[in-house]
Amino acid sequence: MSDHPGKISRRTFMRGTATVAAGVAVIGAPTEAGAQDLAPSRFSSSVTVRFEINGVDHVLDVEPRTTLLDAVRERLQLTGTKKGCNRGECGACTVLMDDRRVNSCLILAASTDGRKITTIEGLADGPVLHPVQQAFIDHDAFQCGFCTSGQIMSAVGCIAEGHAGSNAEIREWMSGNLCRCSAYPQIAAAVEAAAGEIV
Structure with missing residues (x-):
């Protein structure tokens, strides 16, 4: 019993909120077919990147989420650039982009289109x-x-x-x-x- 008639108790409020949340989750959940339509398509496309690395022009098709570090190491096999922390804290992946220092683990390869990159090999x-x-x-x-x-x-x-x-x-x-x-x-x-x- 509530000491304040006409007011909603905390327990009633929590029950109501839980019921509404459960209803929204069920109604808002995509069907299996709908989930397939939403999933990988927006992330599976590739981006064409043209850049100069160590004086050589390269054209690569990369996923939009590919970092410059991964493009250099995995796609171009220039493994002198090291993957340390992979979050910009250690500097092991430092390269020069247009003659300025950058942590290649923080730079998306797609953003380097038209840029000049120098690695240790260059x-x-x-x-x-x-x-x-x-x-x-x-x-x-x-x-x-x-x-x-x-x-x-x-x-x-x-x-x-x-x-x-x-x-x-x-x-x-x-x-x-x-x-x-x-x-x-x-x-x-x-x-x-x-x-x-x-x-």
Whole structure:
């Protein structure tokens, strides 16, 4: 019994809400045929992407949800770009897009149409290493090597963007690239040395 006649009790309200929700679920549930009409068709189409990777023009048909990382690794077999966290936190997948650093795991391949992409495989000039690659060797700036391609690509971008003026600035602008082996002092020294050579 309610102490307030004419008012709806909490229990009555909850029962009514549950009944309405169940009715909506049953009425609103698509039939088996209707569910088939809704499902994969809107996600199964492919998108044609034309881009330049490491100086070579490519045309790929990709699913709209395909990331640049997966297109580069799985479709073009350029496996130097590493898949680390797959959510933009570690920097292992760093590539250059129109000469700017990007985490390729966060970029949809479809959005790169007409763009210029550079991966680690595109830095060296034949047998001659890029100055950043050589500096990483000279300064022992890697240990296990998993993050190295992303570190090098980020370093190339960092130098090109003009953020390699000091060790502290390099550390700040390279902070999006993680090294689980903690080779940060050697990485910063390598970037600083390469910046002096490139400029």
